[in-house]
Amino acid sequence: MTTLTVTRTTLLKDLRMEWRSKDAINSMLFFALLVVVIFSFAFNPTAEESRMIAGGLIWVAFLFAAVVALNQTWARELRNQVLDAYRVSPAPPNALFLAKAIGNFLFVVVLECLMTPLFVIFYELRSIGPVWQLIVVALLGTWALVVNGTFFAALSIRTRSREIMLPLILFPISIPALLGMVDATTSILTGEATPDFWIKLLAVYDIVFTAICLMLFETVLNAE
């Protein structure tokens, strides 16, 4: 009954439920495709301009897709108030948080893996900088979004009009991370600057916010 065991069981349970319905996964994929298409419609990408804003476009698209996913995080736990069952049990609260955050992380990463090729095709992107740097940026950036998102989704489940609350608190807090992701991506794509500073920023951001989330989650979960 250590944190790790419970994290694992909870994660497996979530994955099983996800896998069983497959709804969420499938529909998210289609949603991601639509976001890419809508963006390309709206911005009518031509070779030169698009390279300049592609970093921003990609991350904004990921952000919207992720928010939709994050909003569903706790929905399942709230449906029959199953969260209460977790809360009365002796299982450590942080295990629940970690399981949810990791689940969301996997989910959003899958999403990104499928959206990126589409962006590449539609915007005819080619990276001038090294691709592995892009991957590092993507992983760090995704964790930044997801860890805060999971936490704030937990905060916002106690509020009325839940869906809307999440972006409201998530977006402002995430702005530094978003800035880091966008600028790092653009630097790598255009090869004009090194993304080192931004990568460091993202790493620090991840560490700080993961720590804060783990410290505060118990309080948030048990507030009633």
Next chain:
Amino acid sequence: MTTLTVTRTTLLKDLRMEWRSKDAINSMLFFALLVVVIFSFAFNPTAEESRMIAGGLIWVAFLFAAVVALNQTWARELRNQVLDAYRVSPAPPNALFLAKAIGNFLFVVVLECLMTPLFVIFYELRSIGPVWQLIVVALLGTWALVVNGTFFAALSIRTRSREIMLPLILFPISIPALLGMVDATTSILTGEATPDFWIKLLAVYDIVFTAICLMLFETVLNAE
């Protein structure tokens, strides 16, 4: 007990509930603000480039904000299954549809009125074409989004994973309208082309889809 009377009572009831909680309005506004801010971070607007993509940016922002609002449309009616109370009553189904569509329209228009100045400030927009045309485009475009959105929200309440279904069916169908809005807006802002064709297109789109919605709503409402 004509359609109009019921439409009015239902609309007033919705407005009163909204006014009382102000949840949706307040949070939507803040959301809209955030979207604008996030966009300006992600796209780092500079005078020349921004003018080119501003039409797209504005409408994508409106679209996402609207989807959040539309998803809430039926939430209130579903909460205690109040919809059943409407369905057993002799009130005409289309009255409910019209009330919801008009309510959403008002809502999104208010939103747009508050977001537009922000865009103007952040992107230093100036319209070269006549401003009244922008207003016509906005009204027609908003109705196009809202009328279909209200209908599809009613469709998607019957599905599993509701929130995600709405954009999935709304976005593809709305692409012509979106295209019309974006291109008309860009033509007016840059003053490079006349938006007449797009305005006509939007008008046709509005008429066709409003008619279809009114024709099919009863069927969808009573399907069980």
Next chain:
Amino acid sequence: MAGTSEPHPPPVILLDNLVKFFGRFAALRGISASFAPGRLYVVLGDNGAGKSTLLRVVAGLMEPSQGSISLLGAKRIREVAPRIGYMGHAPLLYDELSGMENLRYFAGLYGIPDDEVSRNAMRMVGLDPDLPRRVGQYSQGMRQRLSLARAVLHDPELILLDEPFSNVDVHSARDMAAVLGRVRDQGKTIFVVTHQAALMEDVADEFVHMAAGQIVSRDEVVRKSVNVGSMR
């Protein structure tokens, strides 16, 4: 089976071989029955017997898969919608509005402009029409009362109630049962689905037992004929 001394009145509900499938599962398995007006029927049965489904089909909320219904003489339920009252498992009320605001809105749907009607409905179930509290802050018992008021607001001839006493405390439940008895005495036909038969013993005219999607038996309650006409 009815055995009344008067000539048979035309039935309020006539069910002919009613079947309702959910996918492969038959929730109603060929129900044929007829129900006379002015009586209070109590529908009993285990969980999943099909009680709610029957009520929803009769209320016109669901299409039957097979068979036909004739309601108050009409074949199309929509035609007689103004003459039917329905109360479901859920309260069918807006949490954000006060009791009167709720009733006023629903009265509007039935084309009743008069506020007094809503006020009377609230009084009938023992609620204060001037209570400003929102329904979200009502206790379960008050909510169920208000829900009953909503169902009978437009003075329907046929009233369908699905577990009106669930989670309601004993006092409130007794009060509500008494209200139902009075409404029946005004000549309305009432169907009450409940798991608490004891509550209805004093006022019921007939117990209808359902099991596995069928009506398995109907027991008429023989009462000293106090309430035939003297109580109006």
Next chain:
Amino acid sequence: MAGTSEPHPPPVILLDNLVKFFGRFAALRGISASFAPGRLYVVLGDNGAGKSTLLRVVAGLMEPSQGSISLLGAKRIREVAPRIGYMGHAPLLYDELSGMENLRYFAGLYGIPDDEVSRNAMRMVGLDPDLPRRVGQYSQGMRQRLSLARAVLHDPELILLDEPFSNVDVHSARDMAAVLGRVRDQGKTIFVVTHQAALMEDVADEFVHMAAGQIVSRDEVVRKSVNVGSMR
């Protein structure tokens, strides 16, 4: 008041001037009480009396605004969490998983790796552990039984049940009440909030009446002492 022949066992629950505010409204208004182990308490009271609030506070789901609780000898409820079972208004189950999958997960939360425990819990409430159906497709009665199995899975000493019989048919409710009686006979302390006191008459040890946020009276049930020890 207890008047037992044995020496007083230490109380399972000791409430000292418990107060719970929701905003300005006091849902619990200074409850002081002590409850002995191995007994089945039935908590009765009108809607809004504060029964659910009391149970949630005792289960550690809510902090009391004033006053203190001592549970199984501990001051901090989290320390004794493994020894408490709780069942709420809602089923506290995942609709998308089967009965066994649900129980297995919750067993995991209590550090019980053994599948047999979950299977036994299902059998105890009269469900088939091998039923592949998802809980979403269970009938209301089955769901409440499973919910009860979830609450008692880890063999807790103190069991808190909030309206376990709501919307459950008479047969299932009787079965569940009998299960509760057997669990009590194993020496557990049980609190049942319900509006159907009649169901519990045969197994209850004490009726606790609540009104307006207070315990107004406690009636001990005097029974021919069959179940003191012979039935273990």
Next chain:
Amino acid sequence: MKRLALITLPLTLVLLAVSSYLALVVAPTEATMGDVQRIFYYHVPSAWVGGFCFFINFVASIWYLWKRSPRSDALAAASAEVGVVFCAVLLIEGTLWARPVWGIWWTWDARLTTTLVLWLIYVSYLVLRRFSAGQTQVMAAALAVFAFADVPIVYMSIRWFRTQHPSPVMGGGENSGLAPAMLQVFLVNLALFTVLGILFIWLRYKLETAEQALESAHAQAALKGAA
């Protein structure tokens, strides 16, 4: 049904082989594009079959809304699925063709955009069919009406774009028309694809109605079992 499939499937396979032989070997090589142009013999028929399927879907859906006949719903489902497949094939062929000829995978011109939107719309239709809980048929039929109404609007709206995609080869202006040798091969392929499309719809339709029949047989059995 089984017999039909047994006869038609080998037959179509043979025909497919013949037509591929015609398209890939017999037809003359096009002057400017070279052998890549041979995709043409698959490209246009795929497009035509896709459009045809969506039309059937529309008619069947309207019919369903009117008569509530489960068979027309089965036809609607079948034709939408086949249509999405052919449309997807078309998109893939198109991108494969575009890469060597235009040097890019994709461009937002009228033809390509409308095709993509068409595909997206009908994928969303399938998604709805998949995820709706109860009353799938009515929901899907309603969406089908919206979808088909949208197609002409999409098509018109994007007319305005400068197109990179070839304009109609046949029945176009003066200089339009294919070389006779090409035309023959093209017509054979077109006919074959049409047959193939109809066959697929037919098989899917049979499967769907068989499923419906099974479902209702089960239901009736359940009904009898308890009575």
